[in-house]
Amino acid sequence: MSVFSETSFDDHEQVVFCHDRDSGLKAIIAIHDTTLGPALGGCRMWPYASDDEALNDVLRLSRGMTYKAAISGLDQGGGKSVIIGDPRKDKSPALFQALGRFVESLGGRYIVAEDVGITVADMDEVERITDHVAGTTAKSCGDPSPGTAWGVMHGMRAAIRHKMGKDSLEGLTVAVQGLGHVGMYLCQFLHERGVRLVVADIQKDAVAEAMKRFGARAVSTDRIMSEEADIFAPCALGAVLNDETIPRLGAPIVAGSANNQLAEDRHGEMLRDAGILYAPDYVINAGGVIIISHEGPGFDRKRAMDHVAGIYDTLIEVFTRAEKENAPTSEIADAMARERIAAARRKRHAYFPTAHDVAGHQPKGMYA
Ligand code: NAD
Numbered sequence: 001m002s003v004f005s006e007t008s009f010d011d012h013e014q015v016v017f018c019h020d021r022d023s024g025l026k027a028i029i030a031i032h033d034t035t036l037g038p039a040l041g042g043c044r045m046w047p048y049a050s051d052d053e054a055l056n057d058v059l060r061l062s063r064g065m066t067y068k069a070a071i072s073g074l075d076q077g078g079g080k081s082v083i084i085g086d087p088r089k090d091k092s093p094a095l096f097q098a099l100g101r102f103v104e105s106l107g108g109r110y111i112v113a114e115d116v117g118i119t120v121a122d123m124d125e126v127e128r129i130t131d132h133v134a135g136t137t138a139k140s141c142g143d144p145s146p147g148t149a150w151g152v153m154h155g156m157r158a159a160i161r162h163k164m165g166k167d168s169l170e171g172l173t174v175a176v177q178g179l180g181h182v183g184m185y186l187c188q189f190l191h192e193r194g195v196r197l198v199v200a201d202i203q204k205d206a207v208a209e210a211m212k213r214f215g216a217r218a219v220s221t222d223r224i225m226s227e228e229a230d231i232f233a234p235c236a237l238g239a240v241l242n243d244e245t246i247p248r249l250g251a252p253i254v255a256g257s258a259n260n261q262l263a264e265d266r267h268g269e270m271l272r273d274a275g276i277l278y279a280p281d282y283v284i285n286a287g288g289v290i291i292i293s294h295e296g297p298g299f300d301r302k303r304a305m306d307h308v309a310g311i312y313d314t315l316i317e318v319f320t321r322a323e324k325e326n327a328p329t330s331e332i333a334d335a336m337a338r339e340r341i342a343a344a345r346r347k348r349h350a351y352f353p354t355a356h357d358v359a360g361h362q363p364k365g366m367y368a
Contacts (some may be wrong), residue, residue, distance in 0.1 A: 008059035015058075027102065030058040032059075035344050037076040038110065039078055041110075064282055070340045079110045081112055099126055100125070146185045150308050151311040152256060155279045155284035157169060157312055173231075175224050177258075178235035178258070179206035226249065231251050234256035268329065280330045290311075
């Protein structure tokens with residue numbers, strides 16, 4: 001296994017393999033880019049089938065965090081960590097304290113938080129060792145899901161504005177796949193704005209709740225993507241937009257919270273060719289990260305939620321530019337994120353030219 005030849009390797013600044021004999025911790029921390037600030041990104045605990053699979057995941061996810069922070073205008077970099085293990089069987093306070101020691105050793109270049117398989121209690125253990133942690137009982141501004149759903153709702157407004165020239169969601173139909181933390185709040189916000197809902201979830205009680213609270217119409221999980229609607233909102237799984245599903249999508253807009261919605265990058269182009277407007281996942285689902293960026297003493301929820309609503313403007317810019325440049329929205333979002341990082345890098349080097357810069361060489365490493 002070579003980090004540098006992994007397909008997901010994207011000029012990552014630092015990749016740390018962590019092993020603690022006593023607790024059994026096996027983890028990888030990937031810091032993708034800290035140009036805009038310390039790398040913030042959750043820790044995922046998963047029984048990866050191989051070290052290679054874990055490495056690939058952490059490289060891909062950390063890059064996604066860089067792009068999400070950059071396009072959202074946050075002064076944060078992108079990082080992520082993965083613990084190789086089963087979250088139902090392999091957790092212990094010692095394991096998370098060991099993770100805390102590795103995070104601490106990075107001196108604030110990486111800030112850890114929750115992701116799949118990790119709870120607030122786990123992060124509380126990490127906090128016993130290091131301050132470079134978010135989402136703990138002491139610091140947390142609570143569940144980020146309402147913030148994420150709020151951002152998705154505003155992202156839908158942008159999509160409707162761009163595609164249909166409308167300013168209101170009222171009377172539209174939205175098909176929501178997944179009624180978990182984000183999906184249920186999203187249904188609530190949409191219902192309050194007079195949207196008709198079609199929903200699907202593998203959990204029958206969640207479906208029953210949406211029917212009861214919002215008058216939603218339920219369909220099977222197989223049918224939700226092809227339901228005729230104005231917007232399809234994937235709020236469950238990744239890779240839902242692929243060769244098999246795109247031709248049978250029933251809505252002209254895809255706007256939802258799920259991470260990594262495109263099975264492969266080329267599916268952004270396929271959506272565009274099919275005349276479907278795609279709100280890039282890391283742009284529209286950034287609400288949670290934006291809320292977390294406000295965390296700390298004096299947390300002001302209203303201010304944070306207003307900041308999240310700015311996802312509307314970001315997406316209008318993505319859609320407008322994609323149309324002008326005749327390119328997929330996913331590619332334009334990547335380009336916008338990269339441009340912000342490149343501008344920050346140029347500015348930094350203009351103020352602090354290094355010996356390498358002066359000699360006409362590329363600087364090596366973050367602080368070169
Ligand atoms: P969750 O686990 O609370 O909810 C997911 C829901 O999807 C569950 O109710 C589950 O039963 C349902 N589901 C699973 N398979 C399904 C299928 N085949 N068809 C229909 N429904 C299915 O997760 P969440 O926190 O609501 O997050 C949803 C998505 O949004 C995830 O992809 C997550 O990574 C992403 N996301 C969440 C946040 C956040 O703030 N929670 C932020 C950014 C991105």
